[in-house]
Amino acid sequence: MQDGQAADSRHSKVLIIGSGPAGYTAGIYAARGALSPILIEGPQPGGQLTITTEVENWPGDESVLGPELMARMGEQVRKAGVEVVSDLIVDVDLTRTPFLAISDGGTHYTADTIVVATGASARWLGLESEAAYRGRGVSACATCDGFFYRGRVCAVVGGGNTAVEEALYLTNFAEKVYLIHRRDTLRADRTNQRRLRANPKIEMIWNAEVAEVLGDTSSVNGIVLRNTRDGTTSQLSLHGLFIAIGHDPATALFKGQLHMDEEGYILVAPGSTATSVPGVFAAGDVQDKLFRQAVTSAGMGCMAALEAERYLAGHNTHMIATDGTDANLQI
Structure with a gap:
């Protein structure tokens, strides 16, 4: 990755990479915290729910089409004040501050914190x-x-x-x-x-x-x-x-920079969305291989935004675990 400022460069306090329930919810909470977040939609705006049909386990809706639910969520995100960008991040540098993310169009996005919400995709038979x-x-x-x-x-x-x-x-x-x-x-x-x-x-x-x-x-x-x-x-x-032959988390972009398990899921501190890099948070299916539900992803998006806000306020530079040790070091 080349360092330095690009001709087209943007900076934000919170950069959200991904636009499923985790990314959208993180955007809403970050905007409510007056953090002026930028959200990069990625290759599939709205995430996996855009390719489902009826959803009957989303609170408040007895039945809703997946694409309709994500369209409503995207509209709410924009009304909350999130800058939603139709772009694809192809490279990141988490070794420097502010963090740097580069899009396929060459735009350089710098950020004080990053929320990774790139999700995961099911493996199919290929028929x-x-x-x-x-x-x-x-x-x-x-x-x-x-x-x-x-x-x-x-x-x-x-x-x-x-x-x-x-x-x-x-x-x-x-x-x-x-x-x-x-x-x-x-x-x-x-x-x-x-x-x-x-x-x-x-x-x-x-x-x-x-x-x-x-x-x-x-x-x-x-x-x-x-x-x-x-x-x-x-x-x-x-x-x-x-x-049910497995899922592939969309984490190739962060390999070698964030701690992951053997399957490529991003590791986070217990009870947190904090990753191995302070200031970088992971929410949704990108770190959750157990539940993989829209509602749990949304909850983690909320957590990530609140943790980013606390990090920026200087109160959460090092997440402290319940046993008094540095939680970031436990993952």
Whole structure:
């Protein structure tokens, strides 16, 4: 990264990178704190909710379309006084202060604090038919969409803890749940495997992969399975297909500058959004691989903005953990 001022340079007290529920909420709270934040929308303004259909677990809305919810949130952010910029950050330097972020158009954004809210994206199987039915029977979030399959038949693809937990969760609604795994053993821990075996609603399908998603003009009605050992195919009737083969946090931009776990999620201090670099905060799916909900992301966005405000006020240069040690050093 080149140092120095660019021809097109902007400075803000708070720079928010990302525009899902975490980024938008951080913007609202930062604006209410009179911090004049700049929010960089990134490649997908509004985040993952813009590619979902109905959302029924957002407080205050019995049912709302994901794109509609994010459009309303974006409008509220702008009315609050946040400067929203349609831009993409391609490089950052967190070793200097003020921090520096460079966009693909060459604009240099400097900031006293940064809120990272770049989110994460689900891994998909890569099938054309899978993409065609996303939001119409194909999902990557049982907690988000399981309610729609009350009394119906579903399948989960995957072999790790996430897949098993998704299958177990779906049994609260579905009549039957298939767990499809391309091998003959699961990667999930023993506790989850015990729960799986004890649940009469779940049936394992071993050594199989989804070759095609079947459906009509409105929804999924089945899948084609391919045996991973002999290549033979078969059809399975169902109403919902949940892909649980992992998520990829959008953190490549910060590798080598922020502490991360082995999967690339940004590590934060316990009970905080503070990262390993004082003045840089991470909110939403970029650091949360457990809940991954819009409402928890929004809560973390609120936390990040408030922590940035305290940092700027000089009261939170070093986050103190409950045991009296420097929390920033614990991550």
